[in-house]
Amino acid sequence: MGSWLATYWPVVLIVVFFCLYVVLDIVWPKFIESLDETFIAVILALMTLVTFSQVVARYGFNSGWGGALEFTRVLFAWLILFGMSYGIKIGAHLGVDAVINLLPQRLFRVAALLGAALTILYAALLFEAAWFGGLLALENKGSSGGAYAYVARFYKLPIGMEDLKWPVFIIEWFEVKERVPRWMPYIILPIGLALLAYRAAQAFVLILLGKKEAIIAAHEAEELVAENKDVLKD
Template sequence: MKRVSEIFNNIEEFLVVILLFVMTVVVFWQVICRFVLKASLPWSEEFSRYVLVWASFLGASIGVKRGAHIGVEAFTMILPDKLKKFIQYLAIILSVIFCLVVLKESLGIIQKQIVNDQVSPAMRIPMWWAYSAIPTGMLLMAIRFLQTMVRISRPSAKEAK
C-alpha cells in the first residue's frame, strides 16, 4: 500500500519530466531539421504546444502539493492561530470549488469536441486529447488541495504538547 501511495505522490513529477524531455527532443530535432537539413517538421510546433499545456496543468498540481502557489502570507501572519487556520480552510475550500467548476465546464467542452469530431490541424489527432489536460489537472489539483486540508488538520508537534 505504501508503494502505491508513493507512486501516486510522484506521478505528476514523473509525467512532467517525461513530457518536458520529449518536448525538448522534438523542438531540438525541429531546429536541426529546419536550419541544417533545410526541411521542416509540420507537426512539431503543434505537438510541443500540446505537451506544454499538459505539463503546465500537471505542474499546477505539483505546485499545490508543494504549497508553491502564490498566497498572501503577510496578511495571515498577523492573525491569531485559530483565525489563520480558518482562513487556510476557506482558501482551500474556495480553491477546490474553483477546480471542480473548471473541471465540469472543461468536460462539457470536451464532450462537444468528441461529438463534432474536431481534430488538430497538423497532427490530425482528436482535439479532446489536448483539452483533456484541463480536467485532468483540475482533478489532480482538487485532490492535492484536499490532501493539504487533511495535512493542516492534523495537530503539529507544537500543538500536541
C-alpha cells in the same frame, strides 16, 4: 452496453483514471510520487527534444515537422494542468501571506482552510460550471458547461487538431483519420482539474489536522536565503 460504452468511454476513462490514482496515492504513495515526477520529466524531455530537433532540422536541413509547434503547445498545456496539482502536493505554489501572517494562529488556520476550500470550488466550477454552479445557486450567465462539457463536445464532433497528425503507420493499421482528434489532447483539462480538487481537499484535511500550515509555500525566498547564507563565505 456496448453502444453505451462506445459513446461514453472518455467519461469512463476519466473516472477510472481518477479513482485508480486516488487509491494508489492512498495505498502506495511512493509509487504515485515517482509516477508524478516521471510524467513531468517525460513532458519536459519531449518538449526539449522536439524543440531542439526542429532547430537542427530547420537551420541545418531546411526542413522540419509541421506539427511540432502545436505538439509543443499541447505538452506545455499538459505540464501546467497536471503540474498545478503536483505543486499543491509538494507545497510549491507561491502566494502572498503578508496579511494572514499577522493573524493569530487560529485565524491563520481559518484563512488557510478558506484558501484550500476556494481552490476546490475553483476546480469544481471549471470542471463543470453548469452543474456545480446550479448546485451552489450561482447565476449562470450563458455558460454551457466547463472543461468536461468542452471535451465532450469535441468528442462528439469530428474535429481534429490543426497541424497535429497521426504517423502513417497508425493511420494504416487502425484506419483512423489523418488528424489527431481534438478531444484527445484536451482531455487533460478535466483530469487536471479533478486532480487539483483532490490535492486541495487533501491539503484541507492536513491543514485541519495541523500537519500542514497552508496551501502555498510560505516564505520560500527567506528560507532559501537562510539555507544558503554561508555559501559565499565558503
